[in-house]
Amino acid sequence: MLSILEPQNCCGCYACYSSCSKGCITMQSDREGFWYPQINQIECINCGHCEKVCPILHKEIVNNIPEAYAAYNKDENSRMKSSSGGIFTLLAENIIDHGGVVFGAEFNDKFQVCHSCAETKSEFEKFCGSKYVQSRIGETYKEAKTFLDDGRIVLFSGTPCQIGGLKSYIGKEYDNLFCQDIICHGVPSPKVWEKYLAYREGGSGTSVRRISFREKNESWKRYSVSFQFNDNTEYRVTFDKDLMMQGFLKNIYLRPSCYHCRFKGVNRQSDITLADFWGIENILPELFDDKGTSLIFLNSQKGQDLFQQINERMISCHVDIQKAVKNNTAAHQSVLQSSKRDAFFKDLDKLPFEVLMKKYCVDSTFVKMRHRIHRVLSKMKHMIVK
Numbered sequence: 001m002l003s004i005l006e007p008q009n010c011c012g013c014y015a016c017y018s019s020c021s022k023g024c025i026t027m028q029s030d031r032e033g034f035w036y037p038q039i040n041q042i043e044c045i046n047c048g049h050c051e052k053v054c055p056i057l058h059k060e061i062v063n064n065i066p067e068a069y070a071a072y073n074k075d076e077n078s079r080m081k082s083s084s085g086g087i088f089t090l091l092a093e094n095i096i097d098h099g100g101v102v103f104g105a106e107f108n109d110k111f112q113v114c115h116s117c118a119e120t121k122s123e124f125e126k127f128c129g130s131k132y133v134q135s136r137i138g139e140t141y142k143e144a145k146t147f148l149d150d151g152r153i154v155l156f157s158g159t160p161c162q163i164g165g166l167k168s169y170i171g172k173e174y175d176n177l178f179c180q181d182i183i184c185h186g187v188p189s190p191k192v193w194e195k196y197l198a199y200r201e202g203g204s205g206t207s208v209r210r211i212s213f214r215e216k217n218e219s220w221k222r223y224s225v226s227f228q229f230n231d232n233t234e235y236r237v238t239f240d241k242d243l244m245m246q247g248f249l250k251n252i253y254l255r256p257s258c259y260h261c262r263f264k265g266v267n268r269q270s271d272i273t274l275a276d277f278w279g280i281e282n283i284l285p286e287l288f289d290d291k292g293t294s295l296i297f298l299n300s301q302k303g304q305d306l307f308q309q310i311n312e313r314m315i316s317c318h319v320d321i322q323k324a325v326k327n328n329t330a331a332h333q334s335v336l337q338s339s340k341r342d343a344f345f346k347d348l349d350k351l352p353f354e355v356l357m358k359k360y361c362v363d364s365t366f367v368k369m370r371h372r373i374h375r376v377l378s379k380m381k382h383m384i385v386k
């Protein structure tokens with residue numbers, strides 16, 4: 001029977017839950033707000049299937065040689081709705097054009113982040129843009145398998161551990177399955193997110209109608225977080241001033257398994273990996289216009305074929321993969337756990353949200369000043385090099 005002794009050994013992917021033929025596994029949130037499997041010992045028949053499909057206990061070894069590209073979608077509108085170069089939209093459109101279905105992460109009607117399925121182009125727009133919260137897989141692995149068995153083409157998009165979970169759960173190769181993962185910094189706690197949402201709605205006095213973690217019409221590199229409310233007001237600040245983003249980027253409330261991620265590296269289980277091409281202005285300045293450039297890994301023949309089909313709808317250039325990940329450490333190493341993490345979670349239910357976030361996540365005036373000087377110096381350096 002599956003037994004998780006350390007929270008860092010569970011990525012919350014739902015593979016065990018999805019595989020239990022007796023339905024005796026439920027996914028329950030812990031006090032930090034991350035879900036873990038709970039096994040009903042009375043109903044369990046000890047078949048061991050849940051343990052066999054765990055992508056952490058039985059991680060697939062991958063030895064592919066990926067190709068890397070810098071690219072962006074030629075369609076400006078699609079690109080601006082996306083977090084980096086809008087490549088996910090091109091993949092999803094291609095799959096829908098071939099009669100397939102697309103799975104990804106959306107905000108539900110309560111603005112919780114969860115995976116769901118889309119069968120039309122207007123429907124998959126809900127997946128566009130990064131949501132910096134762990135997405136709940138729910139029933140989507142089972143739904144994807146049903147579509148695959150029916151012969152439909154499936155594109156499943158998720159974090160590397162969610163792709164690992166899906167592949168372990170389905171347990172065999174399907175020619176009609178395309179998996180796309182991301183380079184992942186780590187996933188924040190859904191409980192912290194719910195509190196943040198309540199805090200923003202409380203501050204505005206009305207409910208939220210649209211949220212974007214990556215509003216980039218002013219700048220991709222210095223993107224903004226935006227909440228649009230039902231009274232037509234908007235909260236919008238650059239990421240480094242937003243409370244939730246500050247704690248996220250300081251690694252204060254990521255899932256414990258993210259600090260020990262087993263899915264790092266350039267050899268991946270997915271067919272295609274998408275990421276932000278940080279540092280593109282130095283490597284390929286002609287592909288930088290501060291509207292978002294993607295880094296793409298093509299990890300399999302299926303990934304290469306899919307890329308060829310969308311190639312004419314993007315501006316792209318082949319790059320050396322080692323150069324490409326130089327400015328994207330999340331590609332190959334887990335982030336370090338913040339020394340403030342334990343204290344933060346002890347205070348999570350005790351302190352008012354704003355007090356909590358200011359205590360643990362906001363920089364002191366000295367640190368803010370240091371960052372400002374660093375930004376000015378690197379801008380000057382860039383101008384001199386030009």
Ligand SMILES: Cc1cc2nc3c(=O)[nH]c(=O)nc-3n(C[C@H](O)[C@H](O)[C@H](O)COP(=O)(O)OP(=O)(O)OC[C@H]3O[C@@H](n4cnc5c(N)ncnc54)[C@H](O)[C@@H]3O)c2cc1C
Nearest residue numbers: 082083084086087088104105128129131157185275276330
């Ligand atoms: C939690 C998280 C951490 C990330 N960390 C990094 C990083 O450190 N470095 C980096 O270069 N890139 C990172 N990314 C990826 C990057 O932000 C873009 O999502 C990626 O480059 C795809 O961009 P796009 O413009 O092609 O499409 P977009 O339209 O921006 O991509 C949307 C895709 O992301 C998926 N998605 C959105 N939110 C989630 C979620 N919570 N869980 C799972 N899938 C989700 C959607 O299903 C959709 O398929 C991260 C993304 C997420 C969600």
